[in-house]
Amino acid sequence: MAPTKKKQKTKQVSLQQSMLKTSDHTDSRASLNKLYKNKRILLKAKELYRGGKIPVGEEKHLFQYHVHEVNEDCKSFTLKFDRVYIIEDTNKFKSYPVTSPGEDLLDEYRMCLFEEDHELYNVYLGRKKKEENDRKDEEMRRRTEAAAADGSFKNLSDIEQLLLHMEMNKDYFKKSKLWDAGRTVISRKLKGYERMQRIFEISGKADVVTPEGTTEKKYTRDEDMVKRVLAVIAAISSNVPLSVLSDTNFRNYTASLDPRHKPPHNLEVNRIIEVMMDYVMLEWTKMVEERRAVLRRGFVSGAIDFWTDSVRRESFGVFIMEMLAEKFRLKDGRTLFMSKETAERVKDKLMSLNSILDNLEFPACFERCKQPKTIAFVSDWMNVIVEVVAMIFSDFNQVTADGAGNAVGSVLEFEAQSREERSNDIGVEVCISHQNERAGGYASGVLHILPNLSTRN
Secondary structure (H helix, E strand, C coil): CCCCCCCCCCCCCCHHHHHHCCCCHHHHHHHHHHHHCCCEEEEEHHHHCCCCCCCCCCCCEEEEEEEEEECCCCCEEEEEEEEEEEECCCCCEEECCCCCCCCCEEEEEEHHHHHHHHHHHHHHHHHHHHHHHHHHHHHHHHHHHHHHHHCCCCCHHHHHHHHHCCCCCCCCCCCCCHHHHHHHHHHHCCCCHHHHHHHHHHHCCCCEECCCCCEECCCCHHHHHHHHHHHHHHHHHCCCCHHHHHCHHHHHHHHHHCCCCCCCCHHHHHHHHHHHHHHHHHHHHHHHHHHHHHHCCCCEEEEEEEEEECCCCEEEEEEEEEEEEEEEEECCCCEEECCHHHHHHCHHHECCCCCEEEEEEEEEEEEEECCCCCHHHHHHHHHHHHHHCCCCHHHEEEEEEECCHHHHHHHHHHHHHHHHHCCCCCEEEEECCCHHHHCCCCCCCEEECCCCHHHCC
16 A cells, blocks of 8 residues: 655745745835834834943833834835833833934834834833823713712712703704704605615614504604613513514514604613613612611621633622612502602502512622632722622621632621721621532631620620
8 A cells, every 4th residue: 555645734924925925026015015114113222222332311211113114125124213202111102302314214123023012012002091091080080079079960869850851852862963864855855765765764763654544753762761661671570681672573573562662772771771770779779778777787798709600711709788678569560679768759659658578689799800809809899899889887797708718718808897887796607518628628607706805804
């Protein structure tokens, strides 16, 4: 049997090598110029002054250049100085004057060094942009605090009062008059009105024909918002994917019931959920304030848990708070947790103002964790959540954690940080589960924090 020849691997040829092999050298240079021209790099002082003495004070300077042109050998660049530099480990670019003509040009810069120097430029440019974004966030935070101190917006109820004075038929989200111009074209049957009418039908902005045969305009965004919110609530409470709202068959079904209604699109669904979450957070704050006025302290239990999704390889964390709260029955048969203030405001929709006490589990935070779950990170994370939901440490009676050493340490750290604001009798519990064996038996049982020994007899 004849020996078979071993298949040779084909060598991957880079873009630069393929262009150098072309017969027309001018075309190769033109292609490289199109690829690299005007791209920026940072050159270190020790590389720029190679073979010479670095001026005093410029040892850590990074000088900004850009590719002026590709040289005829197609292996090197001619760089032009942007008269800008930045010091290592800083975020601010500064101007650098050039006194001699021609001093801003640098010949014979090797192409093989470009990727590393260009990446260095991107790193420092990213730091500069991050600093600018942080500055803008700080400015926005100061404005928000100033508005709160001035009494412009104290809470969401003030925003609700503003919404009551908005015109119902005015589209506050309108960005241009293109749709109005299109309606004019259709009404006057100008040239191209049939195509414009088809565009309106596809976009969902066309007038609809009711079962009675009359033509009516679709609801405005403000008029239709109540039904869109109800659609999102129905999808969430039914545990069906939110994508059902954008399904063609579902939209055809809703159109058959009310042609003037348009279900929310994906981005609008996300925004509606965000607003609903804000209102839920506000309602939880009101209920906590009412329970605090009666029970004073120690009426909330907290639990934290972290886990890793083995498929997505991402970590998630949850902080659940639990307390006894008042539940009211609505006329449609539903029972909802709500504060007495809210119940008084919607009393016309309630069976009565008599409430029942039930256990309320509130997921104060559920998010993806991008940092290692160290004791310091988890305890700080818990403190931030407590601050966000407008609670105080004396509201807690106990905190539980599912985990081993880090979980125990995180809750202990949280307890130590909050000890001055409440009594020292908080209970720290750790779930046993499969973590017990891994923790060497130290993850079972209940660990009670003893009072300060200096106060004991």
